Amino acid sequence: MPPEASTLAPRIDHLMLILVGMSVLIVSLVSALLIVFSIRYRRGSTAKRGRLPEWVSREIEIGWTAATFFVALFIFWFAAALQGAQYKMPKNAMEVHVVAKQWMWKLEHPNGRREINALHVPVGVPVRLVMTSQDVIHSFFVPAFRIKQDVLPGRYTEAWFEAKEVGTYHLFCAEYCGTDHSKMTGGIVVMPRAAYARWSRGVDEHGTLAQQGAQLFRQLGCTGCHGQSARVRAPSLAGIFGRRQPMEGGGFKVADEEYIHDSILQPQKDVVAGYTPVMPSYQGIASEDDVVRLIAYLKTPNGGSVE
Ligand code: HEC
Ligand SMILES: [Cu+2]
Structure with missing residues (x-):
């Protein structure tokens, strides 16, 4: 697993673990029963056959239907709450504009500072990305932050993250976009706040x-x-x-x-x-x-x- 470098990353991993755990549990239960029953009711065995009494079969039916329903409800509630958090942009977020093109990422800070295939951000500050594409569909994917958002021509899409740890994390394009798609990568550089402040003061002469x-x-x-x-x-x-x-x-x-x-x-x-x-x-x-x-x-x- 990549590092959990954003505030939402542990929650997303948690959801995935729960889903995988439940699937493993159900698959094991069904496979175990399959094996037990095929041995017990093999041809020629003397196991008791015939219909279950009416009330037993009704209770089993109601039981498994209700259990499946509540499990589905629980998964829905858990995933929907997380998705809500992913789409709720924090108010005090720093805004960064992303323009994708074949085959690079162009990033612009509010103070006019521009970067290509690299994004410097301070640690512990929510960052809102407003993204669009100059040509085809791309996708902004940072595994360590657990964010992946399509970037579309003629539309603005948004995503946000708050980095938890200083470091450099991979940025990928996750939507096949032509010959050099695989080279459309970059790095997110998470810096301590003071270092970021110094970095961003190195404004270029173009103005904000x-x-x-x-x-x-x-x-x-x-x-x-x-x-x-x-x-x-x-x-x-x-x-x-x-x-x-x-x-x-x-x-x-x-x-x-x-x-x-x-x-x-x-x-x-x-x-x-x-x-x-x-x-x-x-x-x-x-x-x-x-x-x-x-x-x-x-x-x-x-x-x-x-x-
Ligand atoms: C030839 C005159 C003309 C030029 C040049 C022009 N506009 Fe407009 N613009 C208009 C008219 C007329 C409207 C209102 C009708 C409409 O919505 O198309 C308008 C509407 C708009 C609106 C929507 C305004 C609203 O109140 O909702 C925006 C935003 C806008 N223009 C931005 C720009 C920008 C930015 C430029 C320069 C890149 C520009 N315009 C150049 C004539 C012009
Ligand atoms: Cu791309």
């Missing part, structure tokens, strides 16, 4: 993700329509993140990461009520990395409110 996003917002001409002095009638993007937007044709959508991502790459998909869909698609112009930056910028308090 949000600052880079602000720059892109101008470079890609978003301001031409969404800026305050724009001539085109387009909705203001100031404070857009988390807002409930009325949609053309009825209904509402919450402006989350996926919504903003799609607004940029497939603007015709969700049109804001009261506006003409004149926004061009940025498919092929803005890469997934660019979209990550634009979203980081639009999430800041005064993001999107530039001239």
Whole structure:
């Protein structure tokens, strides 16, 4: 077994042990009975045959049905509680963006620090991964943390972990994604908090993700329509993140990461009520990395409110 290096790892191993244990128990019981009965009731043996009395067979029937039901209920409860914990993102988590492509992992920290096939994180701090792919389906797999999450093009998927022990752990792609799939590996470097703080201060000259996003917002001409002095009638993007937007044709959508991502790459998909869909698609112009930056910028308090 790989080391149990995340807070959820022992619980997942525990569940697996219980499932394996129960399966072994049931298989042994059934095999033992099979052997005993084949010997006892072999042809020519003098063992007593014939029907069981009515009440005995009824009690056996009710007994095994109820036992199976409660075992299934117990497994469901145990597994569902764990799955709930896996999908409940901790509030104070540090956010890391993951963009997968054939055949590498690109990771971006909120302060703009970028890494390829390596992720530095502090020990004892929950880390939330927001992931997307630039081409085909990949899967982010860290055995020591017991996390495996598919990474899909055109969608954001999430996973989280809290590393328990300092060390370097393997990262794999667990979804066959072409020729060099087997080389799409990396390392998660779990550091003591102070060392991580020092490491992350070595910021590169590009600025934070949000600052880079602000720059892109101008470079890609978003301001031409969404800026305050724009001539085109387009909705203001100031404070857009988390807002409930009325949609053309009825209904509402919450402006989350996926919504903003799609607004940029497939603007015709969700049109804001009261506006003409004149926004061009940025498919092929803005890469997934660019979209990550634009979203980081639009999430800041005064993001999107530039001239
Ligand atoms: C040609 C003008 C134009 C340009 C350029 C433009 N947009 Fe838009 N955008 C619009 C219009 C009009 C809408 C509203 C209709 C719709 O939802 O498609 C819109 C909608 C949006 C929305 C959804 C807004 C909401 O209130 O729900 C987002 C997010 C957005 N744009 C982001 C961007 C970003 C980021 C860029 C630059 C990469 C950009 N836009 C460039 C015209 C533009
Ligand atoms: Cu892959």
